Amino acid sequence: MKIYRLKTIQNLPISKNHAWNFLSDPKNLKRITPDYMGFKILNDVPDKMYAGQIIQYIVTPLFGIPTKWVTEITHVDKGNYFVDEQRFGPYSLWHHKHFIKSIENGVEMIDIVDYKIPLGIIGRIANPILVAPKLKEIFEYRKKALIELFGPYSL
Secondary structure, three states: OOOEEEEEEEEEOOOHHHHHHHHOOHHHHHHHOOHHHOOEEOOOOOOOOOOOOEEEEEEOOOOOOOEEEEEEEEEEEOOOEEEEEEEEOOOOEEEEEEEEEEEOOEEEEEEEEEEEOOOHHHHHHHHHHHHHHHHHHHHHHHHHHHHHHHOOOOO
8 A cells, every 4th residue: 555645845924823814714725726626615614623524525636527525624733733634535545734833934834645546556657647746736836825825935
């Protein structure tokens, strides 16, 4: 069983509280997801996440095929980190940790995604060709969107 990892780090010139308030509101996911993904939350969600929260959405990650995705917020340490895990969707495993820590003149945000692709050898072949590049593209879009929203980080 092959589990892959994607790790991204981004610094922003905002307070830890501001970063947390933005990132912990599930409705803001659409603002930092590429439009072509067709991201749409299907269920009512409160403004702030909580452990045990289920979020259902539609995404169109590859080939224009809409995919229903259900995640659960499994861990929340308010202001510091949260974890979402896929309960139903395109991956055999999706475990996404979001960390926020204060640094000089802003925050450092770290995303760590551990994922497994279904379909055995076909999935292992598809990862470097399709899946990993698409995930990197989505997270690069997220970085750019956050810079547009909050400005670039500089010392």
